[in-house]
Amino acid sequence: MKQELVLLAGTKETCKALTEQLKSMLGRYVNIRSYASEDFLPANIKDSLIVYSSYLIHDEVKHIIDSSCKVIVAHRTINYDYIDSLFEIPKETSVLYVNDFPESVHDSIETLNRLGISHIQYIPYSPGWDVPGSIKIAVTPGEMELIPSFIPIKINLGVRLIDIHTIMKIVDYFRLPETLSVNITDKYTSKIINLSKKLSALKQEAVTLNQYLKRVVDGVNDGILAIDSKGTITVFNEALEKMTGISTEFALKKKVSNVFKNIELLRFLLKEKLEAQEAFTVRQTNVMVHRFPIANEETVVATFKDMDETIEMEKAVKHELQKKGYVSKYTFHSILGNSSILKDTIKIAKKLASTDLPILIQGESGTGKELFAGAIHSESSRKNSPFLGINCNALPEELLESELFGYEEGAFTGARKGGKKGLFEQADGGTLFLDEIGDISTKLQARLLRVLEEWEIRRIGGNKNLPINVRIIAATNRNLKKMIDRGEFREDLYHRLKVLSLTLPSLRQRSEDIPILIQAFIDQSHKPFASINNETLEKLSRMEWKGNIRELKNTVQYMLAVSENDVITTADLPADLEEADENRTPPILISSKKKKEQLLLLNMIDELNKAGNPASRKKLSALSRETPIPLSEQQIRIRLKELEQHGYVVVHQGRTGTQITEKGLHALRQSY
Numbered sequence: 001m002k003q004e005l006v007l008l009a010g011t012k013e014t015c016k017a018l019t020e021q022l023k024s025m026l027g028r029y030v031n032i033r034s035y036a037s038e039d040f041l042p043a044n045i046k047d048s049l050i051v052y053s054s055y056l057i058h059d060e061v062k063h064i065i066d067s068s069c070k071v072i073v074a075h076r077t078i079n080y081d082y083i084d085s086l087f088e089i090p091k092e093t094s095v096l097y098v099n100d101f102p103e104s105v106h107d108s109i110e111t112l113n114r115l116g117i118s119h120i121q122y123i124p125y126s127p128g129w130d131v132p133g134s135i136k137i138a139v140t141p142g143e144m145e146l147i148p149s150f151i152p153i154k155i156n157l158g159v160r161l162i163d164i165h166t167i168m169k170i171v172d173y174f175r176l177p178e179t180l181s182v183n184i185t186d187k188y189t190s191k192i193i194n195l196s197k198k199l200s201a202l203k204q205e206a207v208t209l210n211q212y213l214k215r216v217v218d219g220v221n222d223g224i225l226a227i228d229s230k231g232t233i234t235v236f237n238e239a240l241e242k243m244t245g246i247s248t249e250f251a252l253k254k255k256v257s258n259v260f261k262n263i264e265l266l267r268f269l270l271k272e273k274l275e276a277q278e279a280f281t282v283r284q285t286n287v288m289v290h291r292f293p294i295a296n297e298e299t300v301v302a303t304f305k306d307m308d309e310t311i312e313m314e315k316a317v318k319h320e321l322q323k324k325g326y327v328s329k330y331t332f333h334s335i336l337g338n339s340s341i342l343k344d345t346i347k348i349a350k351k352l353a354s355t356d357l358p359i360l361i362q363g364e365s366g367t368g369k370e371l372f373a374g375a376i377h378s379e380s381s382r383k384n385s386p387f388l389g390i391n392c393n394a395l396p397e398e399l400l401e402s403e404l405f406g407y408e409e410g411a412f413t414g415a416r417k418g419g420k421k422g423l424f425e426q427a428d429g430g431t432l433f434l435d436e437i438g439d440i441s442t443k444l445q446a447r448l449l450r451v452l453e454e455w456e457i458r459r460i461g462g463n464k465n466l467p468i469n470v471r472i473i474a475a476t477n478r479n480l481k482k483m484i485d486r487g488e489f490r491e492d493l494y495h496r497l498k499v500l501s502l503t504l505p506s507l508r509q510r511s512e513d514i515p516i517l518i519q520a521f522i523d524q525s526h527k528p529f530a531s532i533n534n535e536t537l538e539k540l541s542r543m544e545w546k547g548n549i550r551e552l553k554n555t556v557q558y559m560l561a562v563s564e565n566d567v568i569t570t571a572d573l574p575a576d577l578e579e580a581d582e583n584r585t586p587p588i589l590i591s592s593k594k595k596k597e598q599l600l601l602l603n604m605i606d607e608l609n610k611a612g613n614p615a616s617r618k619k620l621s622a623l624s625r626e627t628p629i630p631l632s633e634q635q636i637r638i639r640l641k642e643l644e645q646h647g648y649v650v651v652h653q654g655r656t657g658t659q660i661t662e663k664g665l666h667a668l669r670q671s672y
Contacts, residue, residue: 003174006045006069007034008061009053011100011653013142015039017159018053018074025167025184029176037061038616038653045069049173051166056103070173074166077111079141079158086112086157089120089137096131097122098140098147100653108141108160127652133529143653149645150529164188223287223304231255231270234299243282243304265289269302279307328387328431330374336520337513338594341505345372352500353379358452360437360497361475363504366550369475370435372504377431382471385430388423392444393436401444402460411461424457424468431471437497438478438489445490452496472497507545507552514541515646517549521556530560532568534663539570543577597639598648600629602668605649605660614657 007022009015015036022032033048035041037060046066052058052073065071089095097112099105105124112122123135131148138147142159164184171181217224223240227233236251244260251259260266265280268291275292286307293300332346352359353376361369370389377387392400406422423432440448451457452472456465474497483489507514515537522530532540545551559572604623608615617633617640624631631639640658643649648664660668 002029002031004031004033004048005051005170005174006048007032007051007053008041008057009034009036010038010057010060012036012039014053014159017142018162021161022051022170025187026170026174026176026180029180030170030174049170051162051170054104054107056101072166072169072173075163076107076160077163078108078115078117079161082156082158083117085155086117086120086139091119092121093137094121094123094132094135096125096135096138096147096151098125098138098143100126100143100146102126111160127650145651146653221306221309225256225269225302225304227256227269227300227302229298231257233259235301240304243285243287243306245283269300328374328377328383330371331378332375334371335368335375336516337510338516339505339510339513342510342513345502345505349376349502350379352376352502354381355500356381356471357499358472358474358497359500359502360480360494361473361502361504362480363475363477364506364546364548365477366548367504367506368549369477369504370433372502373431373433373435373473373475376473377433377471380431380471382430386427387431387433388427389433389435390423391435393439397441397444400440401447404444405447405457405459407460408462411459419459419461422457422459424451424470425466427470428468429470431473434472434474436476437474438476438480438483442488442490445493449490449493449496452493507548511541514552517552518556521553522560525557525560527560527563527566530563530566530568532559533570534666536568536570536573539573594639594642597629597631597635598643599668600624600627600631601636601639601643602648602660602664605658606665606668608657609660615659616657619657 005022005026007015007018009018015034019032019034022030026032037057041061041064044064044066047068048070050065050069050071052061052071054076055073058073097105097109099108102124105126109122109124112118123132125131125138125148127146131151135151137153137155138151139155139157140147141157144154144156147154167184168181171184217235217237220237221239223243224235224237225233225240226235233251233254233256236246236248238248240246241248241251246259256269257266260269262280262282265282268276268278268280268289275290277288277290279286279288281287282304288305288307288310289302290305291300291302332350335342335346337343349372359373359376361372363369373389374387377383390400390403395403402420402422404422404424406420406425408419409417411419434448451468454465455469456467458465480489480494484491484494518532518537518540522528522532540552540555547554555574555577558574559568563569563572601620601624604620605615608619613619617636620636621631621633624636640649640651643664644651646663648661648667650659650661652658
């Protein structure tokens with residue numbers, strides 16, 4: 001009969017990983033049971049070897065352990081299968097180390113430093129702690145959900161495993177065969193050898209990469225110079241050698257002041273400035289020197305461009321762009337918001353994208369007509385073909401006509417030799433976006449109507465028709481029907497353009513999207529870590545926004561510019577903003593299935609917190625089944641993540657459960 005080992009862990013994830021480890025090593029000789037305190041514990045355990053995953057769980061499990069049991073507290077170490085990801089992080093980088101409890105964080109960091117993985121600076125973090133604004137990378141032993149959402153790079157090191165010392169104590173306790181001890185030792189040794197092989201391969205890869213980069217640096221046409229913090233030259237490529245007449249062998253590892261004698265150039269290269277560009281003459285060649293620092297490497301890099309060659313290259317690039325056309329900058333993923341009206345609009349737009357028929361997009365100024373046009377193109381069968389757009393209100397009639405239809409050589413004074421292709425020709429096979437179509441003259445309306453009827457164009461001054469294959473997407477913020485009644489817009493052209501139509505909602509119709517848009521504008525700003533307090537957010541949600549998203553973006557940019565710190569308040573609001581009805585419902589109160597589920601969760605979490613009970617997903621799911629809105633644990637996981645992103649709750653793993661925040665309590669009060 002097999003002897004018995006009982007593993008007691010805190011979380012289910014840890015319990016599963018350590019159980020698999022113990023079974024792979026000892027399962028042939030020992031019967032292994034395991035329990036996670038956050039999930040389930042038996043009433044009593046007798047006559048068994050108890051292995052704690054950590055000393056931290058003793059107080060939680062001691063009441064179920066009989067005096068007939070022997071207890072071993074496991075020492076844990078890093079999972080060697082994931083360790084190589086740490087060596088890819090540059091030396092001296094500050095990295096957030098994330099775990100569920102402070103003691104676990106400090107134990108893990110101590111283990112890493114003891115193992116010699118100390119080339120990076122570990123910043124300890126447990127839920128609720130502050131995070132330095134400069135942190136870009138976070139690592140965690142399996143607790144990915146605890147990493148703050150704003151950190152861009154997240155690395156999972158896997159659950160920390162039981163170390164060989166603890167395994168050997170278990171082997172000795174059960175007096176297992178000596179061959180097992182040898183096998184276990186060999187397995188750990190094999191892992192270390194494999195890790196060494198990985199590190200060796202990484203080192204060789206770095207050497208190869210450096211050689212490759214040298215060939216690349218030497219192969220470019222621009223001169224490249226790199227200077228370290230002591231003014232010593234570390235990179236001096238072949239192109240720079242040709243420009244200056246100074247050999248690479250002579251320049252490398254020498255002070256830049258001993259290599260260059262041009263005082264103005266030296267002053268430019270060495271002066272303390274973030275980034276600059278200036279023209280110099282080097283050996284009768286006009287060069288543009290662009291200097292920029294690499295702060296983490298304490299290095300200054302300068303590129304030397306031959307200005308005459310650059311001018312010729314720009315001409316060639318423009319020619320290629322004209323030949324190849326342009327591409328849309330937007331997709332439907334670029335459209336931000338979760339409101340039902342926006343989702344319905346996107347759903348319709350995606351259906352329209354599947355055809356080749358003309359589309360008329362109507363909506364107020366600033367609602368995103370160009371964005372939707374680009375997204376429709378990117379979703380269409382023409383997505384790999386040109387997408388060109390023009391604002392019909394931005395150019396005089398004659399210039400707009402030549403831009404659209406092109407012209408032949410000699411068509412008018414100043415016409416380019418050889419003529420010019422118009423946008424209809426350049427967009428052939430793709431999509432042409434005509435913004436502010438309601439502002440074109442009746443003369444151009446007639447020409448555009450002929451294009452839509454015949455799918456042919458004739459250049460200005462030309463004598464032949466050119467067939468085209470272009471999808472037209474037009475947009476306007478004007479009421480074309482009223483313009484037709486006044487004789488300002490052709491009815492036949494209107495019907496040609498409006499084969500398919502799409503009406504974009506105003507920001508007033510989708511006010512629940514305002515918090516999402518504001519956060520996006522903050523993320524894209526010069527203050528990406530800034531936040532906005534709830535009072536200001538609600539005030540912005542009540543504004544009229546006659547300029548729609550464009551006006552909202554300008555307002556957020558203004559507030560970021562004038563705010564004294566990283567928290568935007570009502571004091572930062574522009575003085576000329578017009579507020580709508582004070583009784584307007586704030587975003588959290590918008591009636592929708594999702595919002596109802598979120599409010600139900602906030603209410604249940606608040607009640608559990610007040611009673612001192614853990615608000616686990618399992619408990620919340622059970623409580624929800626007693627309401628008209630039953631939720632599964634998976635549904636609760638999704639809603640909790642949304643609430644946490646808005647700052648309404650803090651989700652803790654394990655026994656603590658979810659805690660409602662002041663912001664969440666405020667939102668709950670508002671809902672009542």
